[in-house]
Amino acid sequence: MTPRLSWGKLVWIVMAGKTNKKSDLLQGTLDMLILKSLIGGARHGYGVAKWIQATTEDALRIEEGSLYPALHRMQKQGWLSSEWGLSDSNRKAKYYKLTRTGRAQLKREVSSWEQMVSAIGLVLNAKMNEVTQ
Amino acid sequence: MNLKFLLQTLRQYLRMPWTAYASDAGDELRQELEFHLMSSAHDHQRTGLSIEESHKAALARFGDLNNVLRGCSDVFTSGQLFWHRAHLLTTMALVFFVGWLFVRATQPQMIQTQNQIPEAATGYSFEESAGDILGSVKGLEGEAVSQANVIAVVKTWPPGGFRQQSYMTTTDADGSFCIEDVYPPDHKYETQVSVVAEGRLLTSRYTSMTTGYLENHQFELAPTNPFAIRFETDGGEPLQNVAVFPSARIDQQGNRHQVYFLGSEPIVIHSDEHGQIPITQFLPGEEVAVAVQFPGKSWQVRELVVPAANQVVVMTPSTFDF
Numbered sequence: 001m002t003p004r005l006s007w008g009k010l011v012w013i014v015m016a017g018k019t020n021k022k023s024d025l026l027q028g029t030l031d032m033l034i035l036k037s038l039i040g041g042a043r044h045g046y047g048v049a050k051w052i053q054a055t056t057e058d059a060l061r062i063e064e065g066s067l068y069p070a071l072h073r074m075q076k077q078g079w080l081s082s083e084w085g086l087s088d089s090n091r092k093a094k095y096y097k098l099t100r101t102g103r104a105q106l107k108r109e110v111s112s113w114e115q116m117v118s119a120i121g122l123v124l125n126a127k128m129n130e131v132t133q
Numbered sequence: 134m135n136l137k138f139l140l141q142t143l144r145q146y147l148r149m150p151w152t153a154y155a156s157d158a159g160d161e162l163r164q165e166l167e168f169h170l171m172s173s174a175h176d177h178q179r180t181g182l183s184i185e186e187s188h189k190a191a192l193a194r195f196g197d198l199n200n201v202l203r204g205c206s207d208v209f210t211s212g213q214l215f216w217h218r219a220h221l222l223t224t225m226a227l228v229f230f231v232g233w234l235f236v237r238a239t240q241p242q243m244i245q246t247q248n249q250i251p252e253a254a255t256g257y258s259f260e261e262s263a264g265d266i267l268g269s270v271k272g273l274e275g276e277a278v279s280q281a282n283v284i285a286v287v288k289t290w291p292p293g294g295f296r297q298q299s300y301m302t303t304t305d306a307d308g309s310f311c312i313e314d315v316y317p318p319d320h321k322y323e324t325q326v327s328v329v330a331e332g333r334l335l336t337s338r339y340t341s342m343t344t345g346y347l348e349n350h351q352f353e354l355a356p357t358n359p360f361a362i363r364f365e366t367d368g369g370e371p372l373q374n375v376a377v378f379p380s381a382r383i384d385q386q387g388n389r390h391q392v393y394f395l396g397s398e399p400i401v402i403h404s405d406e407h408g409q410i411p412i413t414q415f416l417p418g419e420e421v422a423v424a425v426q427f428p429g430k431s432w433q434v435r436e437l438v439v440p441a442a443n444q445v446v447v448m449t450p451s452t453f454d455f
Binding site for chain 1: 209
């Protein structure tokens with residue numbers, strides 16, 4: 001079936017020059033990781049990167065710079081709030097904090113992730129005869 | 134895209150110009166990234182790297198700085214982009230609308246100018262207005278009356294409205310007259326032709342709503358017995374320079390002969406230093422009207438019964454106010 005483009009979506013693409021990237025798997029995953037990193041309290045961008053690195057025991061090495069467009073986008077969407085403060089090294093740093101909307105979004109992201117992992121798990125655990133039937 | 138997000142971006146768009154990113158948000162981002170890179174370099178330095186190596190490592194870990202800046206800039210401007218384009222589209226729509234209004238307002242005039250055909254006083258084209266008013270003026274004995282004033286008023290109903298025009302000529306030595314190209318024979322029109330001559334009865338002929346060419350007008354003007362009007366102030370002082378013209382009379386058959394005010398200018402006469410003026414177009418005993426204009430006043434019509442020959446009728450400004 002040919003996917004249909006609604007008028008609303010078309011107007012949004014033309015006017016804002018954007019397609020809906022919400023379904024993008026990588027972006028969704030990164031959003032989830034950032035939201036999760038802030039559940040324990042406010043962090044600056046470098047802190048978020050370090051937390052993800054440390055928590056995943058260096059298994060997930062994301063390009064640190066890619067955090068910032070994501071942080072700014074999430075802030076614009078109202079999932080995060082930010083304020084300038086002083087870091088441990090006494091330098092001026094921008095701290096991000098999870099908002100109530102951000103918490104709700106994290107729940108949705110986690111739920112969605114779990115569903116996907118479960119679905120992939122089902123595929124990977126399926127026996128060959130079940131798959132071919 | 135939710136309403137809150139749209140309103141938020143609209144507020145930002147209205148609050149700062151399109152280029153504000155570079156000065157405001159851009160500065161903040163630079164500070165933020167600088168902190169990140171310095172912190173990262175500092176951490177690398179702790180692992181034993183030199184300052185230069187630690188900076189390189191921090192940059193390598195960070196990724197393409199330009200991509201990050203562009204990405205953040207895109208995020209910042211994405212909302213404004215919507216409003217910016219909406220703004221541009223609205224402005225363009227307004228410009229087109231104003232242009233359309235202008236074209237619409239000026240087009241009829243342009244078409245009118247393009248289609249404008251030289252128009253005669255009848256309201257029709259010159260070709261259509263080829264009707265002449267012809268005729269002759271004679272006395273009761275058949276003698277030609279020359280220098281008689283012939284005043285014609287022509288009414289027409291061209292597309293776009295009613296027209297009424299007056300024309301004036303004087304009779305030739307043989308008493309004939311001709312007023313050319315004054316009515317449209319193919320369309321409806323009306324004419325009133327009046328003849329005013331010295332010592333002759335005011336006579337007019339009215340042709341009601343007709344088409345085609347008019348027959349020649351044959352006027353036979355009977356001689357009259359002149360009388361005079363003397364204009365005086367209420368105190369009895371003679372009034373000089375009062376304008377007068379014979380306006381109407383009713384003949385013995387009850388027909389009304391009259392001169393339209395429009396076109397009467399050539400037959401206007403003025404009272405002399407004695408305030409007196411001879412009237413030579415009526416017969417004694419007739420009910421007549423004269424148009425009078427006292428100096429500095431408007432025209433008014435005074436009705437009277439014509440006295441016996443050579444009698445004088447006195448008129449003052451306060452009597453018979455119109």
